[in-house]
Amino acid sequence: MLIVCLLGSLLFSLYSNTTFQHFSLSQWVTIYSMIAAVLILEHFTFQLPPEGNRQSMDSSIYLAALFVFGVGQSMFILLVSCLISLVYNRSILWWKHTLNFSIYTFMIAGASLTFKLFGGITGQFDIDNLAAYSLALAVYFTINVLFVGIYYYLMYKGTLYEFVKNILQDTIFAYMGTLLLSIVLVLLINGSRSFGLFLFLAIGMLLSHAFRQLFRMYYEMSEKANLDQRTGLYSHSFFEEKLDEFIRQSNESGPPISLVMLDVDDFKKYNDEFGHPQGDRLLGFIGKMIKEACEPKGFFAARYGGEEFSIIMPGFAIGEAKSFMDALRKKTNDTPFDGVDVFPHGCVSFSAGIVEIRQESFDKSQWIDWADRALYMAKSKGKNTVVLFGDEVHLPRSLEQDINELEQQIRIFLSKDVYTYKHSKRVFSYAVDMADILGLNEEDRRLLVLGALVHDVGKLEIPRDILNKKTRLSQEEWEIVKKHVLWGKEFMLVSEKFKDLVPLVELHHERYDGKGYPHGLKGTAIPRLARLLCVIDSFDAMTTERPYQKTKSYREAIEELRACRGTQFDPLLADHFIGYIETKLVHIDSARLAASEAAASTDEA
Template identity: 70%
Template sequence: MGLAQKLLAQFRQPGFNYAAVIFICGICMFLTIDNSAFFSYSLTQWVTVYAMVAAVLILEHFMFQLPPEGNRQSMDSSVYLAAAFAYGASFSLVILVIASAILLIYKRDVVWWKHLLNFSIYSFMIFGASLAYHLLGGAVGPFDVHHLHAYIIALAVYFLVNVVLVGCYYYLLYKGKLYEIIKTILADAFFAYFSTLLLSLVLVILIIDSGLFGLFLLLAVGMLLSHGFRQLFLMYSQMSEKANTDQRTGLFSHSYFEEKLDEHIKRARTENKPMSLALLDLDDFKKYNDAFGHPQGDRLLGFFGQLVKAECEANQLFAARYGGEEFSIIMPGFHKDKAKEFIDGLRKKINDTPFDGVDVFPHGCISFSAGILEVNKESYDKSQLIDWADRALYVAKSKGKNTVFIHGDETHLPQSLEYDLKQIEQQIKIFISKDVYTFKHSKRVCSYAADMADRLQLHEEERRLLVLGALIHDIGKLEIPRDILNKKTKLTNEEWEMVKKHVVWGKEIVLVNEKYKDLVPLVELHHERYDGKGYPHGLKGEEIPRLARLLCIIDSFDAMTTERPYQETKSVPDALQELRRCSGTQFDPELVELFITYIETSVMAAHSEVAAAAQFEI
């Protein structure tokens, strides 16, 4: 049962399936070449075979790294090509079979199917190069300058077959664009490949003229070149690592963190796996700096960074210095509760780790506060995630420090919702003089949003976002000319395109005030459609934040049921019918039903009571 489960797990790997297809095709192609000649090899020929096998294994040992990550290359191709040119494709394939069998036994740390994939790719390369060589008039034997074009085309075919087959493998492994992956290999690995292939021509000349001594000479040159490529790649890696590393703490840098955060968000959404983000802030670090000076403060930062790095590397997490005494940790595969458990464990360990001068801290030890955010389908973009994690960090600080807080667990807001409502209302009052409809519309949508927040039992932070976002959602219309906003007839295409820009202009206006930047998703995305046909980005389904999907429904309902200068007014029942008709296309089907239920049970019921009371009075 265990073996079956292991095989099933491997069959789920795209790399394994690709290897299986290539191996089957490679074996079929291998069998089409006449390999029976090796039964009649002379002792001299077998000595040459084993000498070349030894050369392949030695050059394999001196393998060096090439882009993309995980792509390794050796000079052994020069041996295979030289054998194909001097003795024929079947001779070269015999060397490949023996060398591959030895490597399969010797390199047990490499998964067996990767050995088979490697063997098959080499078979394709040798076969392709030999076929091209013979089709262009090349003959097996000593180097013939008159067939130089045949050698060059054969080398090119060998190279291109390798690039395509390896490129497809990395495409399946890392996704991305196949064209970009192949382009990367071509751009970054061309010189190494060219040197390797050129050596094959040198070996043809040497081995025919000088026998095994010529092979020895080429082997020495190949080892030196391999060592040179190794050193170059090591230098490149060190420079890249230095650029991506914060020198004081040993953690990754802020810019590299932002780059990797994008990658992890994309992967979490694509693979539908959990992911959490944590922001950490050393408590009362300024007091320590003031007491002992900046050099000692820098040593504390380095000490703290190394503790964080050790714990994160042990759990395959990504840790970076975010800036100053703030740090960030990306936790792929971690739900918020698991993330809190890890961060709490890290906090306790750091509390218990002694360091010079910690008596100056209020807690008598090194401590930090942390905010955690679980990335989900409601997450809008990278900056929003960081902002939410930072808000959670702020709450952790406000709770007395040396604590961990999860975004969304707020039982109260550090800011007053009523105060924010008054501030934003003052900003949108300018609509009274320019377009009184938009002002009243925003107030009504805000009222609906407050009721829906209660209905959905949103936590306080979500309630704040929905209510404030509803009030300010049309702020971008301030940029639209008054005559277009108040136009009584149908808008032209150009005018409609200008009206659609209000979401982008609104985003720009909101971002002016740092305090309200978390409202951007509702301002910018409340005209996105569930089917992806909305604007400005054409987001689809759960790519649109949930609160923005809800605001789209509320906004549309109010627009349909109140008088507008360029649209007929619908009755409440007609508007509800329209909402149902557009459920699943323009609107989120789950949220639209909740809103319809709210209108039917609250708004329409209230209207009925008023009507009944009026009739009774008459």
């Protein structure tokens, strides 16, 4: 850009040294009228392919001035009009005005040199010099197209040849129409000066309006071909095309890109219950929610197929992407929609998987597959959740069979109380991490991990209407709920293999100060792993999301743990768990900050 501006300034100084002393008053009036015409036509710019390429008919004015008065006067008109535009159009950055001025200087200088080389003479239009006029227009057009092609090549990468070819295919008639009008303007100026210029300006404004309408329809048709009509998002095929482009940009320039695959939970159940027309309305509702959230961020959102959607997040690291998707998921949960009672969560929900695309030469199908795997994991965790690719829980093989066996028991919650199922899975994940942090031996690790998975299994005995009650429980109902620890104990005693899990299932609601249930045990009378499970269970209960209800943030829940250490919770175990959660938050905040800085640097560029 700097080189173009410097060379443009040099060309301007070489070609703008023509004397103005011999100009008559009528000629000066015509020149200043042409400056006014340039400013008016700049107001009537119209969009040309590729996207972001705008064109006005001001080139006709510059070329006509070149043919009638000479290159110096054409440069003078360019300089004055650019200075006026710089003053009143401050929404455009100054360097863009400078770059625009330099490019026009190249085009005018190239056209002037060609015009003179082939015998062109300024003044009256001479049909015998038609070749000089034609070649000057061709050079002006070629320089223009090359600069536009180079700009889009540098901005969006790809092949310069492809950009230039597309410009020639889609916009050549608009360009050539603008340039040929310069010859018409020469004839009008020589014939009737100011009136001829006025007549040209009227024609130019009408043509600019016609081009606006023509290319508006062009873009509407292109957009319609790339849109999914049911959801208002982009189509699957256009998503595949854009993903290639984004991956190429990431490989070349380095900013992270997060890819999200999301799926509407239990959509088939809703469709079967209310029919396909209402199912289509639900898809439109989800599409609107996604579009409203993604457009301000510059994300690319598409309907991938059926009830599955995809989002490309340029400049967003995986931590920031998860925060965004969790916020969108919660907003979707909290937005009313007809018939949500049929859903297990009692609201519209989706599951999502996220993968971060980095500077690695993988095919796009690899990234889509990884995001899909994370989505599958989100589904297996009880749905209505967001999972990052690579966030798997790694356990010794000796535990896998026991985990699979116990998981079959808690799966019953999916039909009775999906929140208890998801809560059990999250507590299980926390327990896996805490076993590593505390350096537990294999036996204690097994007890903590398996006990965390089934600690609420006794809730299967609680009546469904109490378990899913949205209002405050009565004292009688609360007493029933408290019995779940004893019912859970009975479940565990049935199996000889898992009866050693009884202390965790029965005692995870005992408090460190002796005010818990069912036995009111105090301090170290409560087994250590049950005390730890109490901390984990309470933290997740505080941060569990439910539709239309406020949820404690991680930081708010940490403050609650600190406030209750020594009363409800074992202080030492609470401190270990707080440290673990704070470490997770640091990683999330670091990823969020890195993504924000990357987005900011992209905006500045």
